[in-house]
Amino acid sequence: MAIFIDFERAYDMLHVPTLLKKLLNMGIIGKTYNWIVNFLSNRTFQVKIGTSFSDKYSLENGTPQGAVISSLLFFIMINDIPQGLDGVEMTLFAEDSSIYTGHQNHNKLQNRIQLSLNAIDKWCNTNGFKISISKTVGVLFTKKRRIANINIKVGNESIKIEKTAKFLGVIFDQRLSWKPHIEYVITKCKNRMNLMRAVSGNHWGASKKALLHIYRALIRSVIDYGDTAYSSAPKSYLDKLSSIQTEALRLCCGAAKGTPATALQNECGELPLQMRRLQNSLKLGTKILGNQDHPVKSAYQPHWTNEFRTFSHKDESTYTRTQDFFSSLDLPFQAPTFPTSPPWLNNDIEVDISLHKSISKKNDNPELRLISLDHMSRYQTYTHVYTDGSKNGDLVAAAYTIPILNLDKQIRLCNSSSIYAAELTAIKEVFCWISENENQDLKHFAIFSDSLSVLISIRNSFSRSRPNLLQETLRIFNKIRISKVHLIWIPSHVNIIGNEKVDALAKQSLSLPIINSTNYLELQEVFSIIKLHVVNEWQRKYDSDTKGQHYKFICPVVDTNIKYVDNNRKKEVQISRLRLGKVNLNERLLLMKKLESGLCTLCKVPENINHLLLNCRKENISNILRDKCVSYKVDFNIKNLLDVGCIQSEVYRLISLIYKGKVV
Ligand SMILES: [Zn+2]
Numbered sequence: 001m002a003i004f005i006d007f008e009r010a011y012d013m014l015h016v017p018t019l020l021k022k023l024l025n026m027g028i029i030g031k032t033y034n035w036i037v038n039f040l041s042n043r044t045f046q047v048k049i050g051t052s053f054s055d056k057y058s059l060e061n062g063t064p065q066g067a068v069i070s071s072l073l074f075f076i077m078i079n080d081i082p083q084g085l086d087g088v089e090m091t092l093f094a095e096d097s098s099i100y101t102g103h104q105n106h107n108k109l110q111n112r113i114q115l116s117l118n119a120i121d122k123w124c125n126t127n128g129f130k131i132s133i134s135k136t137v138g139v140l141f142t143k144k145r146r147i148a149n150i151n152i153k154v155g156n157e158s159i160k161i162e163k164t165a166k167f168l169g170v171i172f173d174q175r176l177s178w179k180p181h182i183e184y185v186i187t188k189c190k191n192r193m194n195l196m197r198a199v200s201g202n203h204w205g206a207s208k209k210a211l212l213h214i215y216r217a218l219i220r221s222v223i224d225y226g227d228t229a230y231s232s233a234p235k236s237y238l239d240k241l242s243s244i245q246t247e248a249l250r251l252c253c254g255a256a257k258g259t260p261a262t263a264l265q266n267e268c269g270e271l272p273l274q275m276r277r278l279q280n281s282l283k284l285g286t287k288i289l290g291n292q293d294h295p296v297k298s299a300y301q302p303h304w305t306n307e308f309r310t311f312s313h314k315d316e317s318t319y320t321r322t323q324d325f326f327s328s329l330d331l332p333f334q335a336p337t338f339p340t341s342p343p344w345l346n347n348d349i350e351v352d353i354s355l356h357k358s359i360s361k362k363n364d365n366p367e368l369r370l371i372s373l374d375h376m377s378r379y380q381t382y383t384h385v386y387t388d389g390s391k392n393g394d395l396v397a398a399a400y401t402i403p404i405l406n407l408d409k410q411i412r413l414c415n416s417s418s419i420y421a422a423e424l425t426a427i428k429e430v431f432c433w434i435s436e437n438e439n440q441d442l443k444h445f446a447i448f449s450d451s452l453s454v455l456i457s458i459r460n461s462f463s464r465s466r467p468n469l470l471q472e473t474l475r476i477f478n479k480i481r482i483s484k485v486h487l488i489w490i491p492s493h494v495n496i497i498g499n500e501k502v503d504a505l506a507k508q509s510l511s512l513p514i515i516n517s518t519n520y521l522e523l524q525e526v527f528s529i530i531k532l533h534v535v536n537e538w539q540r541k542y543d544s545d546t547k548g549q550h551y552k553f554i555c556p557v558v559d560t561n562i563k564y565v566d567n568n569r570k571k572e573v574q575i576s577r578l579r580l581g582k583v584n585l586n587e588r589l590l591l592m593k594k595l596e597s598g599l600c601t602l603c604k605v606p607e608n609i610n611h612l613l614l615n616c617r618k619e620n621i622s623n624i625l626r627d628k629c630v631s632y633k634v635d636f637n638i639k640n641l642l643d644v645g646c647i648q649s650e651v652y653r654l655i656s657l658i659y660k661g662k663v664v
Pocket of ligand 1: 600601602603604611612615616617618
């Protein structure tokens with residue numbers, strides 16, 4: 001059973017004196033405290049219509065809407081709300097909160113929930129909040145048909161016990177079938193699909209690419225939201241969502257009704273929804289498993305119900321859906337953690353990427369070499385260090401060399417690391433060496449790297465893909481006491497001796513038997529592995545699907561790229577239809593009962609795509625196309641006719657000629 005609690009005008013009701021007391025208790029004093037007091041006192045507001053203003057009113061309570069600090073103050077205010085008592089759990093997401101617990105015995109259930117709710121109500125009374133009785137609802141989650149009467153009160157008034165409740169934008173229903181939520185999503189998507197219809201036609205309007213942007217932003221985002229939760233819904237409901245996707249992709253391509261979904265998905269580079277749900281579950285699981293204290297960690301861990309379950313397939317849990325992947329992923333990974341020291345305590349680091357700005361792609365190699373050597377001569381008196389990373393398949397390695405000391409270091413990282421991680425690890429290891437070996441005679445270092453992205457990360461103390469590794473590197477850098485260290489960008493492969501040497505060293509390091517640095521991945525790298533896994537699953541499903549054989553002959557491999565686009569919408573639609581295999585030629589028109597005969601009017605054989613492009617005599621189309629293939633030195637077949645750019649244009653020209661400019 002869960003109670004979804006609604007606080008009446010939570011932000012506006014925030015009781016300022018109580019908040020200030022809490023701030024003091026937390027140890028927030030001095031200037032910060034005075035600033036907040038000042039920010040919250042003597043505030044007035046007025047309404048503007050046109051050029052006229054209303055009277056001013058003063059704001060006694062609440063934090064100003066839209067101010068950055070308002071949310072933080074609200075969290076501080078609500079942070080000491082009582083957690084559930086006696087096995088009742090509580091979730092809190094800003095002002096959206098719920099309490100829930102389970103029990104076989106409905107009386108016990110009711111008592112437990114009531115006690116926790118009483119505690120929250122009491123807290124509200126002393127903190128200036130109020131539970132809205134009309135908007136707070138309870139839902140008893142059960143598969144039983146006969147449901148006991150449950151009565152939960154706030155003060156003296158009973159709250160509503162409903163069959164569904166909307167919490168954080170997801171509708172939870174009593175039987176957790178997700179039917180109401182899926183219906184809600186479908187209605188929302190259908191309205192938005194009309195927008196796509198309004199801006200596109202088969203002869204005019206937005207392109208496939210633009211329409212796909214609209215689909216992804218307005219429709220796919222709605223389908224994605226909460227999909228990890230609702231993916232346990234019965235297949236028949238989930239299929240309804242797939243129909244929405246198919247319909248939207250059909251609009252994007254201008255394809256005919258009845259075009260196979262598998263073909264549309266690959267043509268648009270869109271994962272089937274089942275694969276998308278898998279991908280989202282795996283991504284969420286990675287975030288959760290990488291975080292020791294995550295509140296829903298148990299969802300991704302084995303539970304006795306997974307072993308002894310009597311459920312049918314439709315109830316497959318998140319754990320069973322994702323364990324294949326997570327048990328095959330034997331690589332250690334870390335979710336982002338907070339830096340152990342604030343950024344303003346980091347030592348200053350000199351990063352010189354000026355060379356990158358002064359060279360252009362037009363410079364040839366010998367010229368680049370001279371420019372680089374000239375730039376490096378500024379660091380003549382420094383100890384030169386060269387770093388590099390290398391990747392081959394799953395294997396990842398790095399190296400550095402200090403020529404003047406005749407010192408080389410070879411490094412191997414955790415498999416599947418990014419090349420960025422390798423380049424950064426090389427620099428980390430140099431910092432490590434400097435911090436252990438610096439002395440009065442050896443304290444000026446120039447580290448040369450060809451990785452612009454790594455140097456920019458270090459300069460900005462920010463890395464999107466490897467935040468933890470960057471923090472680790474900076475932590476080691478802070479241990480350097482007396483040395484002056486410069487990081488300098490130089491181009492790769494321009495025949496600078498130290499750079500060439502370290503390049504070779506890094507490649508050799510790929511064969512090191514053991515991993516000796518950075519033995520962990522971070523989120524973005526695991527996400528890449530997940531994407532690969534999901535696309536492989538997609539390929540398996542694609543291969544085994546009997547529909548869309550025509551399209552599979554043209555595109556046998558699935559991936560997330562859009563396969564064919566053209567600036568001319570009419571051409572884009574016509575060629576897409578031919579590729580997707582549903583074209584309004586006579587054979588199909590007969591099936592749709594729009595024609596009496598399905599034969600080609602000239603050749604008197606069934607008129608379909610193969611006939612039209614490979615054998616038909618109208619406008620001499622097949623002979624012209626055959627000659628075209630010969631002149632481009634490719635085989636004369638459907639795949640080349642519909643997949644090679646310049647031949648596609650010829651196909652389009654001839655079809656326009658035969659059908660007098662009509663899209664078939
Ligand atoms: Zn014909």
